[in-house]
Amino acid sequence: MNAVGTVYRREVRSYFSTPIAYVFIPIQLAILSFFFFQFSPFFAAERAEMREFFALMPLMLFIFAPAITMRLWSEELRLGTSEILLTLPMRLREVVFAKFLAAFTVLCVSLVLTGGIPLTLAWLGNPDWGPVIGGYVGTVLAGAMFISLGCWVSALSENQVVSLLIGVAAGMVLVVVCSPGFATYLSGSSPNLARIVEDIGVISHFSSVERGVIALGDVVYFLSGTVLFLAMTITTIQAKRY
Amino acid sequence: MVTNVTMPSAAGDQSGEAPLVKATDLHRSYGATVAVDGVSFELRRGEILGFLGPNGAGKSTTLKILTGTIAADSGSALISGINIEESPLEARKRFGYLPESLPFYWEMSVGDYLRFIGKARGLGGDHLRRRVDEVIDLLGLGRMRWRTTGALSKGFRQRVGLAQALIHDPEILILDEPTNGLDPQQIIEVRALIQNLANTRAIIFSTHILQEIAEICTRIMVIHSGKLVADAKPGELSGETSDGWEVVISGADISGTDWRRLSLEKAGSIRGGEHLLTYRGSGTPDITAIEAAARETSATLLEVRRPRKTLESAYLELTGMAAKGRGGGR
Numbered sequence: 068m069n070a071v072g073t074v075y076r077r078e079v080r081s082y083f084s085t086p087i088a089y090v091f092i093p094i095q096l097a098i099l100s101f102f103f104f105q106f107s108p109f110f111a112a113e114r115a116e117m118r119e120f121f122a123l124m125p126l127m128l129f130i131f132a133p134a135i136t137m138r139l140w141s142e143e144l145r146l147g148t149s150e151i152l153l154t155l156p157m158r159l160r161e162v163v164f165a166k167f168l169a170a171f172t173v174l175c176v177s178l179v180l181t182g183g184i185p186l187t188l189a190w191l192g193n194p195d196w197g198p199v200i201g202g203y204v205g206t207v208l209a210g211a212m213f214i215s216l217g218c219w220v221s222a223l224s225e226n227q228v229v230s231l232l233i234g235v236a237a238g239m240v241l242v243v244v245c246s247p248g249f250a251t252y253l254s255g256s257s258p259n260l261a262r263i264v265e266d267i268g269v270i271s272h273f274s275s276v277e278r279g280v281i282a283l284g285d286v287v288y289f290l291s292g293t294v295l296f297l298a299m300t301i302t303t304i305q306a307k308r309y
Numbered sequence: 310m311v312t313n314v315t316m317p318s319a320a321g322d323q324s325g326e327a328p329l330v331k332a333t334d335l336h337r338s339y340g341a342t343v344a345v346d347g348v349s350f351e352l353r354r355g356e357i358l359g360f361l362g363p364n365g366a367g368k369s370t371t372l373k374i375l376t377g378t379i380a381a382d383s384g385s386a387l388i389s390g391i392n393i394e395e396s397p398l399e400a401r402k403r404f405g406y407l408p409e410s411l412p413f414y415w416e417m418s419v420g421d422y423l424r425f426i427g428k429a430r431g432l433g434g435d436h437l438r439r440r441v442d443e444v445i446d447l448l449g450l451g452r453m454r455w456r457t458t459g460a461l462s463k464g465f466r467q468r469v470g471l472a473q474a475l476i477h478d479p480e481i482l483i484l485d486e487p488t489n490g491l492d493p494q495q496i497i498e499v500r501a502l503i504q505n506l507a508n509t510r511a512i513i514f515s516t517h518i519l520q521e522i523a524e525i526c527t528r529i530m531v532i533h534s535g536k537l538v539a540d541a542k543p544g545e546l547s548g549e550t551s552d553g554w555e556v557v558i559s560g561a562d563i564s565g566t567d568w569r570r571l572s573l574e575k576a577g578s579i580r581g582g583e584h585l586l587t588y589r590g591s592g593t594p595d596i597t598a599i600e601a602a603a604r605e606t607s608a609t610l611l612e613v614r615r616p617r618k619t620l621e622s623a624y625l626e627l628t629g630m631a632a633k634g635r636g637g638g639r
Contacts, residue, residue: 073428077414084416147412151473154376155429156401308380
């Protein structure tokens, strides 16, 4: 695990010594706060709950996760730093995991900084903390999957912008295309396909998270998605040797 | 087609120690392009192997196979007797590698970068601190320690690249064009460094600077179109050849003499008033007759000698570029 720690520390320092984290985190916070307080029925409903906030999360994640991860491998491949990195005596899976963990840390830091919103709730009313904590746990799980997806996409291209765009497109497939709405539309013609589409999609697994409920099936979905994309990252980088 | 003049391996070390690098019949293609085609060689402690070839000849690909950066289609590469494909982690501990493009994390300082590489190579605590100080000292990076690698000049970046390759004190150094982009002073320093390091190590470095090879290498390998076309000591490739004779005549105008009668053919002038003739006959040239013929036009026989081959001409001949001149590689 020494290798994971070494690479992880380097990556986290890199995030916080370049503008990425400082640009990404405030923008994410600003957008989330703006939409939550301005466009959601939060003030109209006069209920101290964050359901509308967590409902924004899938959209937030599929745009911002690739923004965090786009440099992870693309930059290594473009600069050629991967040529030294991959000849160091470390296992590829350790390096991949360490990089994933670093990007995941940035995401978690940005989530911690949204803590102002629940604190506002506590100041305005008396929120039920169970759903709030459940919502955060669910968001962290979904975030792991999106970060992992971003890692893989970043390993596909030497161009960070391309990585970002493919990452957003892939996230869009998971969130927008494979949505319950589209599944309903499909169910008329092919009910089986509709079920698969709904199962693959993020929204159907996130809907209970919005209510603060963590179902085992959803946990399995997000964790297996995370592992799958990490494995694909390893395969993609290994394939470059051939 | 190039004539293969591959010479017997010049591996000078007879100590009986196993080779530190052993490449056997390496092949590698990129699509339809064959990059490395049956490369085999051994490298022992104390040797400095200059790896020479035109751009695109397969130098970098061979080095990348040795370091495990890319996989060979067939053949095997042993690093200190360890197969790079079978036990990559163990094999990677044994060498230091300087890639051709100097890849750094631009935002890191020189010291932090070297610490990172050292840690990733399993060094820690006092040992790591000492090694970072030692390589910084060895490569004269003291003043640059706190600079970010992105702000360094090419010469310093090259030194940082060498420093990271040396951080774990490896017994094998694989250097892809280590003097690329350095100024003459730095080139001399890096060459001296390589020579110093070679005592206890095996070093392979690629270059296209011929002079470099002649000065510091104990052995030269020339690769062309993916094949090794020579593996020899520097002196074996250049210097006097053992067949044929050349005659040097001094005189203002020697065209009045029928040199062909003596099996001599004009090959050009060396400098003002000195002419080079090639002996085309069998056996040794008749010096008395040549002297007499020279006197006919008030010229003087200066020298009868074996033709000399420079490293440049040997290289051009080996890589099939003699006729085309230096017009580039593949």
